[in-house]
Amino acid sequence: MLDRRLFLGVACSAASSPLITPVVFADAPGDRRLVVIILRGGLDGLGMVQPYGDRAFYSLRPGLAKRPGDGLTDLDGRFGLEASFDGLLPLWRSGELGFVHAVSTPYRDKRSHFDGQDLLENGNGASDGQLTRGRDGWLNRALAQIPGARADYAMAVGQSHMLLLHGDAPSGSWSPTNVMTLQNDERRLLSLLYAGDPLFESALQGANMLAGDGEASSRRETGATLAGYAAERLNGPARIAAFSLGGWDTHRRQQNAIRQPARQLADALTSLKKDLGRNWDNTVVLAMTEFGRTARENGSGGTDHGTGGVMILSGGAVRGGRIYGQWPGLGERDLYQNRDLVPTDDVRRWAAWALSAQFGLSRRALERDIFPGVDLGGPPGFMA
Amino acid sequence: MGISQTTVAAIRFGYGFHPAQEPAKNADQLLRQASAGARADLVLPVLGLADRRARLEDLIRTRRSRGRDSKAFREKRVAMRRDAVMEVEARVYQRALSPHGFFERLAAFWADHFAISANNAGRLFVAPTFEIDAIRPHVMGRFADMLSAVVQHPVMLTYLDQVDSYGPSSPAGKRRGRGLNENLAREILELHTMGVGAPYTQNDVRELAELLTGFGVQKGFQNFRYFPQRAEPGAETVLGKRYGGNPGRAEHALAFMEDVSRHKATARHLARKLAVHFVADDPDADLVGQIEGAWRRSGGHLPTVYSAMLQHPSSWRDFGGKIKRPVDLIISTLRALGANRQMAETARARKRASTFQALRHLNQPMFQPPGPDGWPEEAEAWITPQGLAARLNYASKSGQLIAKNGKLDPRQFAETALGDALRGETAFAVSAAPDRWEGFAFALASPEFNRR
Numbered sequence: 001m002l003d004r005r006l007f008l009g010v011a012c013s014a015a016s017s018p019l020i021t022p023v024v025f026a027d028a029p030g031d032r033r034l035v036v037i038i039l040r041g042g043l044d045g046l047g048m049v050q051p052y053g054d055r056a057f058y059s060l061r062p063g064l065a066k067r068p069g070d071g072l073t074d075l076d077g078r079f080g081l082e083a084s085f086d087g088l089l090p091l092w093r094s095g096e097l098g099f100v101h102a103v104s105t106p107y108r109d110k111r112s113h114f115d116g117q118d119l120l121e122n123g124n125g126a127s128d129g130q131l132t133r134g135r136d137g138w139l140n141r142a143l144a145q146i147p148g149a150r151a152d153y154a155m156a157v158g159q160s161h162m163l164l165l166h167g168d169a170p171s172g173s174w175s176p177t178n179v180m181t182l183q184n185d186e187r188r189l190l191s192l193l194y195a196g197d198p199l200f201e202s203a204l205q206g207a208n209m210l211a212g213d214g215e216a217s218s219r220r221e222t223g224a225t226l227a228g229y230a231a232e233r234l235n236g237p238a239r240i241a242a243f244s245l246g247g248w249d250t251h252r253r254q255q256n257a258i259r260q261p262a263r264q265l266a267d268a269l270t271s272l273k274k275d276l277g278r279n280w281d282n283t284v285v286l287a288m289t290e291f292g293r294t295a296r297e298n299g300s301g302g303t304d305h306g307t308g309g310v311m312i313l314s315g316g317a318v319r320g321g322r323i324y325g326q327w328p329g330l331g332e333r334d335l336y337q338n339r340d341l342v343p344t345d346d347v348r349r350w351a352a353w354a355l356s357a358q359f360g361l362s363r364r365a366l367e368r369d370i371f372p373g374v375d376l377g378g379p380p381g382f383m384a
Numbered sequence: 385m386g387i388s389q390t391t392v393a394a395i396r397f398g399y400g401f402h403p404a405q406e407p408a409k410n411a412d413q414l415l416r417q418a419s420a421g422a423r424a425d426l427v428l429p430v431l432g433l434a435d436r437r438a439r440l441e442d443l444i445r446t447r448r449s450r451g452r453d454s455k456a457f458r459e460k461r462v463a464m465r466r467d468a469v470m471e472v473e474a475r476v477y478q479r480a481l482s483p484h485g486f487f488e489r490l491a492a493f494w495a496d497h498f499a500i501s502a503n504n505a506g507r508l509f510v511a512p513t514f515e516i517d518a519i520r521p522h523v524m525g526r527f528a529d530m531l532s533a534v535v536q537h538p539v540m541l542t543y544l545d546q547v548d549s550y551g552p553s554s555p556a557g558k559r560r561g562r563g564l565n566e567n568l569a570r571e572i573l574e575l576h577t578m579g580v581g582a583p584y585t586q587n588d589v590r591e592l593a594e595l596l597t598g599f600g601v602q603k604g605f606q607n608f609r610y611f612p613q614r615a616e617p618g619a620e621t622v623l624g625k626r627y628g629g630n631p632g633r634a635e636h637a638l639a640f641m642e643d644v645s646r647h648k649a650t651a652r653h654l655a656r657k658l659a660v661h662f663v664a665d666d667p668d669a670d671l672v673g674q675i676e677g678a679w680r681r682s683g684g685h686l687p688t689v690y691s692a693m694l695q696h697p698s699s700w701r702d703f704g705g706k707i708k709r710p711v712d713l714i715i716s717t718l719r720a721l722g723a724n725r726q727m728a729e730t731a732r733a734r735k736r737a738s739t740f741q742a743l744r745h746l747n748q749p750m751f752q753p754p755g756p757d758g759w760p761e762e763a764e765a766w767i768t769p770q771g772l773a774a775r776l777n778y779a780s781k782s783g784q785l786i787a788k789n790g791k792l793d794p795r796q797f798a799e800t801a802l803g804d805a806l807r808g809e810t811a812f813a814v815s816a817a818p819d820r821w822e823g824f825a826f827a828l829a830s831p832e833f834n835r836r
Contacts, residue, residue, distance in 0.1 A: 161765040206769025299563030300548030
């Protein structure tokens with residue numbers, strides 16, 4: 001007979017460890033939530049989380065590098081947060097925000113936004129940007145492995161089409177800028193009109209799900225509105241939400257150009273926390289980008305497309321207030337192709353552990369199906 | 385499903401039927417239409433670059449002398465924004481009114497291929513000059529000439545940051561402590577010519593960026609100028625060939641544009657892109673091969689390339705595989721309604737920017753593509769739940785307007801708009817609609833009106 005105390009002990013430690021076997025949550029999708037934010041354009045990790053403890057940093061970026069107390073807030077004695085991101089400091093201080101430095105997808109060398117983003121969302125392991133055969137999103141493949149997940153379990157929020165959730169597993173999508181109003185007889189005639197055209201039929205089904213009974217609204221898409229809607233769904237039936245924030249392609253005058261996207265990001269994370277209420281405690285937020293930017297600033301006060309960068313971890317379920325990852329250094333010989341921060345880890349590994357922790361996906365599924373070729377290694381220990 | 389050549393020519397290769405215009409019936413007539421389009425004047429007069437420059441300079445002067453918060457500055461800025469929007473609106477009417485649909489589609493294709501973005505009123509004000517100056521004169525010419533015009537156009541040089549790129553060892557670079565900006569060089573190779581899968585390296589991007597140093601825009605507003613003191617000294621090797629030397633000259637980079645236009649990777653990339661844009665999201669390999677061959681044999685002579693596309697049988701098959709982008713949806717609506725110069729001028733006089741607003745709701749705001757790769761092509765990117773919801777909103781609002789402003793019969797409208805592409809289901813829904821406006825709305829919302 002099972003020893004009750006022992007059983008509880010195992011269950012508790014399992015819940016607090018990222019190594020959860022699929023059995024634990026096999027019965028119910030449960031309370032755990034995941035939000036994935038795609039930062040489009042190539043977030044400059046070195047500009048956001050500045051390695052002020054690395055001497056080489058200041059010669060690489062004479063115009064953009066800051067010092068603690070002067071445009072930079074010290075985070076851990078080695079790294080500081082650039083002032084445009086000050087809106088994130090309360091989350092850092094409450095231990096609900098952390099960073100992984102010197103990470104990237106497996107994509108290398110061509111430094112194309114479009115291929116880089118596709119690979120980031122598709123999750124394949126090919127350095128040339130080749131997608132998996134299904135050309136679907138890793139979050140969609142993960143969804144297919146979560147028992148009991150229905151169509152309203154995952155939502156892509158915002159107008160832009162997200163490869164991340166695209167694929168065979170059903171998921172919903174919604175944008176704050178378009179609410180449709182339809183009468184019943186219109187619905188009937190439309191179904192007739194679209195019968196036999198699968199693309200229009202399935203879009204109409206999705207549109208009916210998100211039809212409102214009010215006037216068509218034209219709210220703008222901002223970090224706060226996207227996060228607000230995501231939170232609304234996550235407080236309801238959804239457990240997974242994804243949206244995009246753009247504006248990170250800071251080729252020139254980065255000092256100014258970064259402010260607006262930085263504010264959107266801070267707004268998005270703080271709105272998620274506020275609007276999720278108690279559910280925030282069970283939530284992991286991952287914000288990731290297609291690549292980092294050059295270690296050196298360029299000729300116009302900005303940075304060009306690079307390789308290694310920063311991944312952002314947030315939520316009540318993460319152990320924040322610390323910077324994860326292996327720092328490769330910025331010395332002349334340390335740089336990738338004498339230009340970029342060397343990625344010492346794969347962002348997919350961190351996303352995989354988040355999926356494992358939140359939804360109990362197996363190592364085998366993660367390494368083979370969801371992120372082909374990723375080596376999960378040991379638990380990175382970022383779950384609270 | 386056998387759809388007539390006339391319908392395919394009008395809808396797939398043009399902006400749709402117009403009750404007062406004779407449609408092209410086959411490939412030869414489409415090509416003649418394109419040639420005539422290249423010779424024709426713009427339907428609506430446009431403000432020239434000099435006028436735009438004067439307006440902008442006046443605005444900047446007012447800001448300097450009277451201040452950002454002065455009434456004079458604010459009023460001028462509002463007026464400029466409104467005029468900028470009306471200019472953009474005029475570009476939509478250009479396509480709707482022109483009897484040379486295939487030419488207009490080609491111009492739109494190339495303007496999207498060399499995508500630019502205007503995110504403020506000043507940029508929006510000059511954005512339309514890009515297509516007029518750099519694209520339209522070369523649509524029926526050589527790709528190399530278009531590419532050369534594009535890399536010398538102020539709007540592109542500003543959009544892709546070339547104006548901020550200096551040779552690190554150039555006199556101006558050293559004096560001002562400035563260096564390279566790779567943005568334009570990368571997109572020329574990745575998007576404009578060879579394509580991302582092609583065998584170029586980061587080093588080629590870097591060398592091309594060096595070769596392009598010196599390309600800039602005259603201070604004030606705004607002409608192309610070559611600044612020799614910004615040019616990186618010495619020759620550059622791009623794709624294994626040396627270009628330039630001392631002193632730097634614009635011709636060195638233009639010689640590269642000439643060579644890369646004939647590169648086999650460019651031929652392949654652009655052959656496929658044309659086929660994807662006009663024929664199918666996943667086009668027949670033989671069609672792509674035929675276009676590519678024409679490109680290579682002619683060195684990128686565009687009429688030869690279009691002719692190869694139109695001569696291939698698969699260009700005329702499987703009608704409906706492509707989804708109209710929102711702007712094309714609006715233009716084909718205007719055409720089916722018989723849009724004429726008077727309608728355009730009335731809209732202009734009333735300063736009503738209805739298409740500009742509609743495009744924003746349909747998630748294709750004018751001159752604001754998501755990135756330098758332009759608007760998405762694939763059907764799945766447009767017919768999403770929220771994309772379809774926006775199209776249904778557009779259809780019902782337009783249906784109400786059409787019903788209110790005329791005596792047109794919705795069944796007649798559907799037949800005019802769709803020719804023999806009109807399906808029985810749609811004809812039924814249009815005639816079964818409880819209200820006349822709903823008949824128009826169903827025609828506009830039908831799959832065949834949204835496909836081509």
